[in-house]
Amino acid sequence: MDENKRITTVEEMEEDSRKLHDRACEVCGETWVERAESQKNHCKFGEGGICCRNCSMGPCRISPKAPRGICGADAHAIAARNYLRAISAGTASHSDHAREILHVLHHTKAEGPYIVRDEQKLINLAHEWQIATEGRDIYDIAREVAEVGLMEFGRPFGEMRFPGRAPQERQELWRKEQIWPRAIDREIATAMHMTHMGNSADPEALIRQGLRTSISNGWGGSMLGTEITDILFGTPTVRETEGNLGVLEHDQVNIVVHGHDPVFSEAIVAATELKETLDYCKAKGIKGINVVGLCCTANEVAMRHGVRMAGNFLQQENAILTGACDMMCVDIQCIFPSLPQLAQCFHTKFVTSSPIARIPGADHYEVTPENAFDTAKDLVKLAIDNYSNRDESKVWIPERKQKAIVGYPTEQIIKHLDNITNSHVDTVGSYRPAIDAIKAGVLRGAVAIVGCNNPRIRPDFSHYEIITELFRNDILVVATGCAAQLATKAGLMNKEAKEFCGAGLKRVCELMDIPPILHMGACVDISRMMRLAAGIAEDWGVDMTQIPVVGCAPEWMSEKAVSIANYVVSSGLDVYLGIEPQVNGSDQMMNLITEGTRDIVGAGFIINTDPKVLVKNIIDGIEAKRAALGI
């Protein structure tokens, strides 16, 4: 088969980006490309994690000549402190996002604007938390669930709830190693405290707090974010969509939603479907309104509404450079502060909505649960009004786009696995069919590919190389975030992509009627992957470290990613990184993150910036786990 007919290659994506970049030069804009160039030769101390700015005696930088800071902290202490601070920041980001969502849940009412869409999930969670449901109004329950959920952040005594969802062995290990988190804010605060001048200098102690803080994210903040978002907006289901900049339309009002928290983007989508909005649009003689997404907001609305995905992290400026973006609405996280400036080179209206992400040059409309829908309506009208300001001479929309199937939370995966059971032999509702396929060797294992783009390496290339090589080796891929977006752009996230797979993965795709890469959502939804791995281990009857399932972040860049990588490792799954964490100024820290954590939680990092080597490491790692199981 001619691969190029079906797949958009990284080279083709780069060709489009180049053309758009040339246009940026024409309008005197700049993009990350120039900025990355001008930031070249990054500070070696920063890169190695051995620059300490935690007090005003410094900054102190560790070198052979100056092996300790003024206070006496060595490279290991400094690198470990910086690393723990990154974990804390990442944990704070996901968790604060979850906190906002819990507040929205608390705000739900039968008459809206925000309502409970997945009542069953709410009731299940209430039961899990021993909250009475019998005879109670659903919104009464919702409020109590929100209150109990919010207590996970700052409970003064006791410990967090969701880690109790892990398999028994994992729970015991977390207790034994004393890394079962107490409360989200508590762990973040403890981490900040430990890293304050004059506190912990023992890298292992700092790493342990890193693990505990990260668990409060993966089995706390992120898991709450996922769970409550499902309750509010519905648990995602399988749906078709499209991806890449070709989803922007010439003859429609293009509104790009960007960020991570779907509370505002859900309101935007709802506003575009209102009759009064459509009438307003029609009255202006415009064909329609086209909402598309960027980054994880795209993932959120794609898997709940089929909203099309314009692209991932390093594509955010490109969306504006098409000249066809009439409005960009952002919420939180991963938003370039460069965007308002670039928007000014075009007619694009750039709108911020959260007090968490305030950017100079943006039109700020602060969105609260009370005003979200009214604000969204007003903004959509503004976008419609702005359509006529589009300068056709500046418009160039790349044609490339690909079809994709998205929306495989664990519930959908189980449902698809149920479809391949035989009612005369099997029971339904478990991961057994997948386990059987792995045990027999039909599937070699599964890899969760997650994470961002990073200009340190060729963007999207590592994702592409690793995903396609895993396909060829009968390894099922689950993906979230920008990795999922790459798969969408490339055309790997559709059922036809089975043709690029080995016979085993191809057959599984055919029998289950799934693509070889399952879209599980936004980066906050890596918590879904934890539940998937936990469920597989439980149904298998082994610990999570034993199953041939691993994580991989080929192009990660954010502090959230550092937190994620740590909670995945804490959950017993090895994590393969395509970007080196900034600790290599300390050999002890390099050893701790790759080997030392294995003694604590049974897993660690494997790091290689060459995707071809990294994917080979993944395959070898999976085969080693198989061999240990005798399969």
Next chain:
Amino acid sequence: MAMKKLFDRVFDGSDEMFARAEKSIAEVSANYDDSTPVAFPNTAYFLGILYAMTGRKNQTLGELKESLAWARSQMTKEERLDDVFKSGIGTACAAEVIEACKYIGNAAPYAESPPYLGHVTDAEVRELGVPLVTGDIPGFVVLIGAAPTDELAVEIIKSYQNKSIFVFLVGECAKQAEHMGVGMGFPVRVFPVGSELPSVAHVVSVAVRAAMIFGGIQPGDYEGIKKYTFDRVNAAVNAFEPVPDITVACGGGAIAYGFPVITNDEKDMWPVPRSLIIQPDVQQFVETAIEARGMKVKITNVDLPDGVGYATAFEGEVIRRKDMQIEADGSRHDCLELCRAAETNDVEDHKITIVGNDLETYEFGAQMNLALVAEVAGKKMQSDFEPVFERQFHAWINEIEGVMHTGQRDLIRIRVSKDTFDKGFRLRHFGEVLYAKIMSEYDAVVDKCQVTIYTDPEKVHELRVEANAIYDKRDERLKSLTDEGVADFYTCIMCQSFSPSHVCVVTPERLGLCGAVSWLDAKATYQLDNSGPCQVITKGEAADEKIGIWQNVDDAVNKYSMGALEHVTLYSIMQDPMTSCGCFECICGIEPMTGGVVIVNREFVPTTPLGMTFSEMASMTGGGVQTPGYMGHGKHYIASKKFMSADGGPARIVWMPKPLKDLVRDKLNATAKELYGIDDYADMIADETVVESADDLDKLMEFLAEKGHPVLELEPLI
């Protein structure tokens, strides 16, 4: 102890099959040289699996050795399913080599080891085409090894048979069935293949030949064959404990083709969803297999006595005189069957009335009068549908276990076996069958149905007169149905589940090439389900009436073949002839010397004067391919005035097998009389009694000249 890994079992098993094949080759090589011919009987596809997978036409022992080397090269052993699939298919190929060796120097090796039958002929494979398409055969199952008990073997076989699923038996289970007196053979769809595992190659061969015959998949298109069988051939394997590595290796091949394996062997067995299923309870094999392969079993609940089966599998059953309780023979006594439309108020739903004596009043072996009359009512019912329903009586009644039905109208012959009679079968049950089938198959147009069964001789005689008037009226109506006289033709894409790019265009004067779909059938099918396989083609203006070109017909075939076909002519076999699925009843091909065509039907095994058998001619077309000069068609199309009318019409027919000629004789004579003013035209057409082979072409010319055959006056076809 750790379980032996599934992939290792496949790899070891494939080594074992290869070693056995090498041994077979060594044994035959002791007596035969490399130029010795190698062939399975009555197939145009050489050694089917090897031909399908490699495109190699193995015709000599030397080539067979090369093929075995190829099979060996496929047995790769990386720990990936791809290697398991390749090794599994390599194992099937090695098994076919072993089987081929048996046929070296022995045309019928299986004749020596009853009940086993070995190779399945092309004609048999093609015969399965229509029932597979219609779902009358929901699929195939291969039983391998010995069932835990003889009784269980029979229970499983009967259970499949009752669901009309074709059963192949490999190994001891066939002996078990034989001990228990189970009737076996191709017609009853229980086919004992061979005593040893390699004979399973004959079953795989059926599946891959289906891909070439019906799917038009090119020999050697390895991936295409696998895709076709995976997507379209509903087969499954039931392997009884113990299942050794060599069987597991064959299972790897079966799964590669898309056929799940169900076994009760739990030792070192690794379940794989919908592919390798461990079912410890063999009594649940049947249901497990049906679900695993997603076979759609048609269920008609017919009220029949306990122990009397009802399934298409019984259609091929023959009741011999010695086993016959009673017979109604329309050629000797007044008998008939009739379906007619009635007013709703005149029909009492599900009323079954017997007029005359029931079966128990007759002596063993007696003759009787019998009239089966079904009256149907419904708002959408049309009198045009009467013969459509009535023609199904044959199949419906035949599907009763222990009942045989042949003929139609007042020339039916029905036999009821003693066994079935003893189980309590009575006349009422004919009514139950007709009622149940009419109501289930034609529920879109029939609201109510009642059946009256007459055995009273006087009453039947009166009815016969009345019925004949109806038959005559229908014939008149049929005669008036000409391609010119109607506004619509119909498409039929019923076969597309099997032959994805084929489209039949059904006209009043050209029935579907399977012989099963007339214009009236197509019309009824459309009425029953207007988004179904038969769609209206509004004829419109002809672009060329003589050759039979209509823009709307081209548009329709283009649309329904998904663009695979652009042009089809209705009346020429030379220019854009209509395509074939593969289940055509007959094929015609041009005979260059006489300028005529030779027609051969599927049942005729020997070589035709074209130097090819039916199978070989059939392999020239089929699978939606257009091959000018060759065309598949229905038997009754031969006597149509439109039969290749653009190329000279039925006057082109120079040869056909005698039984076929006799079947169409009267109508063909009438057509020739009308078209050319020739009497007894059928006698001018040669058959196998005159010309046996391509070597006798001079004899054919002599015969045609002697008879004054009209073809000699026509322009050459090429």
